[in-house]
Amino acid sequence: METMVKNIAERKKLIIAILALSWPAIAEQALQTAVQYVGSAMVGQLGAQASAAVGLTITVNWLINSPAFAMGIGVLSCISYSIGAKKVDDAKAAAIQSIIITFVLGIILSIITLGVSPFLPKWLGAAPEIQKDASIYFAIICMPMIFRVSTIVFGAVLRSTGDMKTPMRVNLIMNITNIILNFVLIYGNQTLSIGGLNIPTYGAGLGVIGSAIATAISYCISGVLMFVAIYKNKLVSPKGEKIKLHPEIMKRCVNVGLPVTLERTITCLGQVVFSSLVTGLGTIAFAAHSIALTAEEAFYIPGYGMQSSTSTLVGNALGEKDEKKFHETSITIMGIAVVIMTITGGLLFLFPEFIMSIFINDAEVIKDGASVLRLVAVSEPLFGALIILEGIFNGIGDTKTPVFISILSMWGVRISSTYLCVSVFNFGLNAVWICMIADNVVRFALLLFRFINGSWKKKFQL
Template sequence: MLNITKTINQRKEMIISIFALSWPAVLEQALETTVQYVSSAMVGRLGAEASAAVGLTTTVTWLINSPAFAMDIGILSYISFCIGAKKLKKAKIAAVQSIIITIVLGLVMGIITLSISPFLPKWLGASPEIQKNASLYFGIICIPMLFRVAIIIFGAVLRATGDMKTPMKVNLIMNIINILLNCILIYGNQTISVGGLKIHTHGAGLGIVGSAIAGAVAYTISGLLMLFALYRNRLVSPKGEKIKLNMEVMGRCIKVGFPVTIEHVGTCLGQVVFSSIVTRLGTLAFAAHSIALTAEEAFYIPGFGMQSSASTLAGNALGEKNQEKLHQMSVTIIAMATIVMTITGTILFLFPSFIMSIFINNPLVIKSGASILRLVAVSEPLFGALIMLEGIFNGMGDTKTPVFVSIISMWGVRILSATVCIYKFHLGLKAVWICMICDNVFRFLLLFMRFLSGAWKKKFNL
């Protein structure tokens, strides 16, 4: 009886810890998605071509962010491990390395993206009428690449220390700036309808270019704020430290982050190829596809918000060499994410047409997008469990497993099946999204079997 009571109390404490770490990250994700909703809705009022032009480069944006997101996992894993093991000096050294990583990645990726922006829409197979706007939009939002990388990397450092609230606050400021500037820069003097709400605008009338400028300014201010927050953090502040390379610590971060870089690049290249396949279905179909992707993001906010908590807690448990804590945390957070995303998936299934109508008033695009949103809604609970499993493996530094699974699944399931559906059988957008769902199901099954086997414990002497 005492053991049962102890287990129940431990589980309650675990849930409280997960919630305390997760809610700021979930709210941060919600704020970020809200801005994407508002921006997409505003651009959508310019027409299907405008939505397609902005949506065309979305997957490429994921690709160029890949190295930063990969290194943020390496840094988060290492710092959370050091804090769990009470090695605070090494955690501070890792924070210094994060500044070096930010500068290098920011400058390199900025040069690359600005260089390819004039040619990218044509490479992706975009129709001629959207190529110019897509190129302008992509080029402008890539100008502050250094600050975009800073938001990602420094945010990971803060989360690794358990500070989830500061990145959330910075994100809130970024979103407010973005929305305000969107209102000023996108439209001229007119009345627009967003989700049934009439809004009177007085602005510059820059259209897609205005949306891009708004995003670029918001990224710049937020990157500076995140740097300021890093220097104020009591555990890992680089204040008083020399910004110099430490090969041992940098090597550990890269060892964890490099496989994730391969995964992100491999899967994001797959996303780019996947988008280029969808462009073959025409501008209206691609607009429906792009808007549906944006709409779906709101419904997996809890999953991605909780993922960083899963990584942080897994890294702490590994540093403490506490197998029981790691197991309890893993089972609990997977169950929590599955329950929450069952609820969000149900909402998505019941109201897909309304959700699509927030972004665009074209009835053909709304109908097409609603049908695929209803399809993907069914897989949301499983997707939540998948996100948690990836977070757990990444937090422990076992990044090779998600890498292998993601690349094999992306190219062997999603891309191959979508190519066959469109080029061989000439099927439509619904078939393409079924291929995407099959990719997520396959990834979940492989990671879940790996987790159940317990083989990964041997690698860490647990």
């Protein structure tokens, strides 16, 4: 009886620790999604063509961000392990490597994105009437690339130390800035109807270009603030340190981050191909598709919000060589994520038309988008477990197997089946989203098998 009471107390303490680490990350994800909601809703008032022009490059932006997110995972894994093992100097050295990574990645990605921006919409198969706006929008949001990378990588550094609140605050500032600038730059003097509300606007009337400028300025502000935050962080501050390459630490960060970079790059390329296939269904269907993708993001916020805390906590447990703590943390977080995303999935299933109407007034787009949102709502609990499993493997630095699984599933399941549905059998948008759901189901099953199998424990000395 005494042992049972002790176990319950320990589990309660663990849940409290998980929630304490997770809620700022969840709030941060919610803020980012709120801005995307507002931005998409505001652009949606300009019509289906404007929504399609902005939505066209969503998956390309995922591709662009993937190296930064991947190297952020590499740095996070290295720092959280070092802190768990009480190696503070290694943690600080890893944070300094993150500055070098940010600078190099920012320059490389800037050159690539600005170079391809004039040609990208045509490559993606966009209708001629949206190509110009899509090209300009993409170029503008990619100009401040070094600040964009800074936001992602330095945010990961802060989370690895257990500081989830500062990235949340920085994103709050960035998002408020973005919303204000959107109102000022997108519209002229007019009245908007968003979600049943009539909102008067007074601004520059720049349309899609105004939205891009607002996003670019917001990236600059958040990038600067993230750097200031790590400079003030006691555990990893570069203050008084030389910004120099530490080969051993950099190698550890790259060894974790490189496979994730490869995985995210190849899967995001798959997303780009996936989107280009959807453009073949027409502008209305593609607008419904891109808006539905944005709408769904709000409903998997809890999963991605908890993913960072998962990586930090399991990384600490690995550094401490505590297998029991690792196992209990992993299972508990996965359970919490599944329960919460069952609830959010239920809301998505019940109110898809209302959610779509927030973004656009076009009845046909709303109808198509609501149909696919109901389909994906059923898979939300499983998707929550998938997100946490990814966080577990990222936290311990076991990224090679998930890389293989993601590539296999994306290209072997999603892309191939979507090609058949769209190009061979001429099925509609619902079939495309069923292919997307099938991809997530396969990834979840394979990652869960890898986790339960436990053969990876020997390699990571757990």
